[in-house]
Amino acid sequence: MEPSLETYLALSGILFAIGSVGVIYKRNAIGMFMCIELMLNAVNLSFVAFARHYGDVTGQLFVFVVMAVAACEAAVGLGIIITFFRNRESIDVDDASIMRN
Amino acid sequence: MEQIVKTIFPFVVIGVAVFLAFQGVLMIVAYTVLAERKILGWIQGRIGPNRVGPWGLFQPFADLFKFIFKEELAPDESTKVIFYLAPLVALTCALMPIIVYPFGPEIKGSFDFLPYGLGEGITSLPLTIAQMDVGVLYVLAITSVGVYGIALAGWSSNSKYSLMGGLRSSAQLISYELAMGASVIGVVMLAGSLNLSEIINAQINSPFKWFIIPQFIGFIVFMIAAFAETNRVPFDLPEAETELVAGFHTEYSGLKFALFFMAEYVNMFTVSVMCVTLFLGGWYIPGLDLLARTIGMEWLFGAGTIGYAVVSHVGFLTKIFAFLFFYIWVRGTLPRFRFDQLMNFGWKFLLPVSLANVILTVIVVFILNR
């Protein structure tokens, strides 16, 4: 007996909720970045569960696309974070309030 | 009773297989350490360890006991949880790929002699623990997770040398993993599968027998990247003893240090297995079953018999030992890279070459399949 689709969706929802709370709680940019990754993963889980449920590979392909986007996000996002750190000596998002520099 | 035996039997088989494979690999690893010390000694005109047992054969066990009885130290300022976690991560990730290695060919035959009808319907015994559809990717993925052991050890020791070693190793592994992955793509395209056993079968059925011939560039790139992935000379920047004391494991002692040490040698074994399986036909010895047919000894070592499996397994191990010897030889011969040379070499030479190899293979495979 396997867990039903809804169980996977519930786990996915819980992880997504934890991730979204983290994005609000965290102050440093890396922490927020990691929580966004967590939310993306929660969505991936529901895609894979749907793919299994309907016996279709489309869901797994979506996961693939999401992973590629996450990789892009990591490259660009971490580049921004390092640049920001060089300019401000901190990665606290509250310090990112000035448009100049 | 019969029901219970039938339920437990698969688990027992898997347990025995896992036990044998892990024990075998760890024994080989222990004696690789001894071989390294001996061969380095010969290269440098010394004798090497020769006190414990005949020719120093029991040296690995003596080393083990020494490691066990050494004092376990942890720096005061270290982050304890991660400090203790890091060697475990390193060794676990080094050992996990063992389950997909194809140690030998399938043994064909009936297994009706087993009691309770356990052998019913079983016609072959594969010498692999898990037939994973994505074996190549699995090995690459697990070895790439292994870098956490080094990075976390470097960070949690709270020592400058360790941190530098950890930083260097994560940068180095990210850079060389790309070239390694790209060099494997050529083989995967020729074989049309990611399963290690399927790749060996594809090599047997191909006109070249071993993929090293059509994929020579890939083989060279894979070898170089493998040296970098295992932090061996000439890419041993993370633990360069002349600059960083001992790199990421400066602060480790006793059994925790032994775990890192073992992880490094198991990783050497892993990349040797991958190299042999992907490029040198794995357990396949060209002409062995032909020989058996010609001299009329097919019942002893024709394809699918136990004798064939044993001979092939010995061939597999011989190829791996050749690679391990090559590793040690290189260590005794070559000087170390500088860090900027390492990065330039990885990004500006190795990666473009492996991508060119992929494109070339795509074109050739496309033309051949038309």
Added chain:
Amino acid sequence: MVTVLFYILAGLAIACAISCVYHKNPLFSAVSLIGVFISLACIYLTLSAPFIAVTQILVYAGAIMVLVIFVIMLLNLDEDSPHTNLAYLYGFGGGLGVLLIGQALFVFYAVNRAGQKSVESTAAGQTSSIGKAMYTEYLLPVEIVGILLLMAIVGAMIMSRRLREPSVAASSEE
């Protein structure tokens, strides 16, 4: 068997996720997040999607998180300081979290009562079927993702180059 495994892995994933959000030290968060990724990869294996599971470890745990840990080590980040002027965010975030989890559980409960369909077992997780679908039916998205990756590479390089110029200018001014 699969159910027991699923609940263990799900518990592990949720515990690691909470610890990721809870810890102030970015490195602890990162390690917890790796725990989430690995337990999710194991769940994908039970969902007969081995290719996605391995890719998950390869991409998330093996590449993205190594980069994150590299950046954390490089910047030598200390503990995250708590919100001072934005204390209302705690209430807001907590409320949002409770709302979202409640919503997820409500959906679970409602759909579960409406009668469940059994999960079909298919060969959808096979690597070859994924490859075929990817390069025939979904060729355009794959190409677009390729262009996106190229853009990310170029963007990251431009960013790291721009970062050198101000520091050179600043040092020459001094």
